[in-house]
Amino acid sequence: MQPLLGREAEIRLLDSVVGDAAQGRSAVVIIEGGAGTGKTALLNHVVAVARREGTRVLFASGGRRRPQPEFETVCELLGLRQPPAVPESGSEDVFAELYEHVRRITQEGPLVLVVDDVHRVDQLSLGWLAHLARRLSGLPLLLVVSVPVGELPASRQAYDELRGTVNHTEILLNPLGQEEVAGLLELYGGPRPSAQFAALCKRLTGGNPRFVHELIRQLGQEGIGTDDESAGLLPGLAPPRVARYVADRLARHSAHSLTVAKVLAVLDGDARPTLVRELCGIEENEVANTILGLTELGLLRAGGTIAFVHPIVRTALYRCMRAEERSRYHLGAAKLLAAREADAPVMGRHLLAAGPTASPEITELLCDVAVRLTSMGYLEQATACMQRAIQSSLSPAHRVKLMLQLGIALSGYDHHASIKHLRNASAGARTAAEHALIGQHLALATAALGDLDAAIGVLDQHVDRVDRADPALGARLRGYRRILTMLNATERAPAASDGGPRTEGEPVTAVPSGGGRAAAAVRLAWRGRDLAGTRAAADSALAEDGLLDAGALVT
Structure with a gap:
């Protein structure tokens, strides 16, 4: 016993x-x-x-x-x-x-x-x-x-x-307190757990004795300790016996309890009764009654945002769902949220959690969300959405377009990854416009890594691909080449200095150096084929260190 x-x-x-x-x-x-x-x-x-x-x-x-x-x-x-x-x-x-x-x-x-x-x-x-x-x-x-x-x-x-x-x-x-939870951990897990570990166990299980025992069982099976260093592993644990126990109770409770609980586990904090109703496909009053029943059972919090009392129950239910079931709910949530013009980060989370799909509708939604995320500064999530869209796209032409967009988005914070995707796009590009855009951004990303000679070489390659099909685009790329060549010479010249000491309290401005400064100057200056004006603006930006606003992409 x-x-x-x-x-x-x-x-x-x-x-x-x-x-x-x-x-x-x-x-x-x-x-x-x-x-x-x-x-x-x-x-x-x-x-x-x-x-x-x-x-x-x-x-x-x-x-x-x-x-x-x-x-x-x-x-x-x-x-x-x-x-x-x-x-x-x-x-x-x-x-x-x-x-x-x-x-x-x-x-x-x-x-x-x-x-x-x-x-x-x-x-x-x-x-x-x-x-x-x-x-x-x-x-x-x-x-x-x-x-x-x-x-x-x-x-x-x-x-x-x-x-x-x-x-x-x-x-x-009533639920067990932190000291009782710590006592159970010590009894079954060996050494006395750290206060942080015991507190996190208490929060995840809500002090529910059964859930504490199942968590301890999984800790033993996976050889996880009970110290502060191991505490970070706790939120990811999903004891399968917890899921089976809760699912069994919910299946006996009412016709819709288990379905509603699964949908709530997928939404995880984004739950609204109308969204739950549409995902479950049941009437509004049935959703309300089921949520009330789950609250009375002690599984959901009363009042405010709909959330599980025991986070470990949410995790266990979520992890024990079939992959296709999880994906169906995530994709359904993303589409419903898109119709409501919801926050892009929330839609992105659901789209990425769903797994790859060949649906053109979802691929288009991934692209739309990625654009919104980029404008909001969520570059990593935007990149992940674009990568998923590339995986899901069946059309080679569409895949090239997506890889190009991804390469451009990555140029703002990961030049190596940007170059990789732009080169992949170049291998499948078919039109002069695609080659011109790829050459432009590939050269800038290469220059930003400090290799202006290689950046100039990239432009030479793409000028050859573009010139015959579209002389105007070829002229544009040659304009880029001339600017980078001139800036390359400028950057190689010794920098002038007034030799005077910096005044106490004078702000120090962090400015890119070498090819990065050249690429930033081009981004600021280039607005067309006015090479004289472009060079003057770029020289001025370099001379005045006015490169902090150089993040806008040239398209």
Whole structure:
């Protein structure tokens, strides 16, 4: 039996009522708590203590089928082979006969009746338990039942009557605190965990004992320690037994609970009821009722943004979904968000999480989102979207266009990657306009790495490819070549200096050097084929160190 750390007060109370039953006193105890909080473990403790003291124990559990056959739980609890027949006049006479059966058992000695998951007990069995609870006085009998928070019993009236008995005690199981979580980690994981590690475990599991145990199990399987260095690995863990446990409960809870929970796991903070409804394909009121039910179960937070109480549940549900199911929801979310003109970073996250697809619609959306991300400064995510679009594109011509766009986008922060994709685009380019644009940006990226001679060579190659098909574009590239050649000579000349010391407090401006300065000057200056004006503007930019705004791409 697992140690019940953090449940010491509850254990003392249960030990006391078991002892009272052995002394001839009666009581009703209702253990209530969320999924995985330890209700069944406490019932097992009651059974073990009672049997150790020589008290007879009868046990039953609410069935997995709903609705259950009449008196199924009573038959299991009392060992009856056949359920009693209920006459047309009602069930009171049958309830009285069953009560007499129990009273005769108690004449032989104290009795403990234990019923797990009373919310799944059939209506007549629950009605009889309430009938029995009202008549315990004078019997050496303890009735202990468990019920999860948020679950509706087969008969709310009978359950309310059970809770309304005078001598009943309710035990509400709260989440474990950080110290209890640390104690479990130490008990099963070895050394005392660091405070940071224990705090993160508490946050991810919400202090839910079952989830803590499953997390500890996975830590052991993967050989992960419990120190600060290992804490960074925790958010990525997704115990499969957590997913199976939650999925099983949700499948029994309502028709749409599991589907809604999966969609919420995919949206992860972006959830809005209308978005959930469209992704699930169910009515708005059904979504609202399902979300309310998941909140009452203790799986979702009440109020505000829709979010899981236990992050580990969200991670486990998400990771255990089939890849095609995850992709379907992510792509659906991206398309719905695009129709609402949502934030590009959010759409990009869903598109990238979905995996490659051959859909022209998604490829176009990837490109649109990449353009928006670039304008917002999210260059890495924009690049990832363009790379995904390239993978998804089936048309060679379209692939060249996308590689060209990606190469241009990368030139702002990764010149080596920019050159790689521009060269790939060059290998498949077919038109003079494509070759001209590739040559222009490939030369600038090469110059930015400090190799102006190589940049000039790139322009020579592309002038040869462009000149015959489009002399105007060829002239434009030759203009670039002339500017880079002149700036190359300027950069190789010794820099002038006034030799005076820098004034205290004078700002120091970080400016590119060598080929980078030349490329930046060209970007600032070039606006057409006015070579004289272009050279003058570039020389001025170099002389005045006015290159800080040189990030705009020349197109």
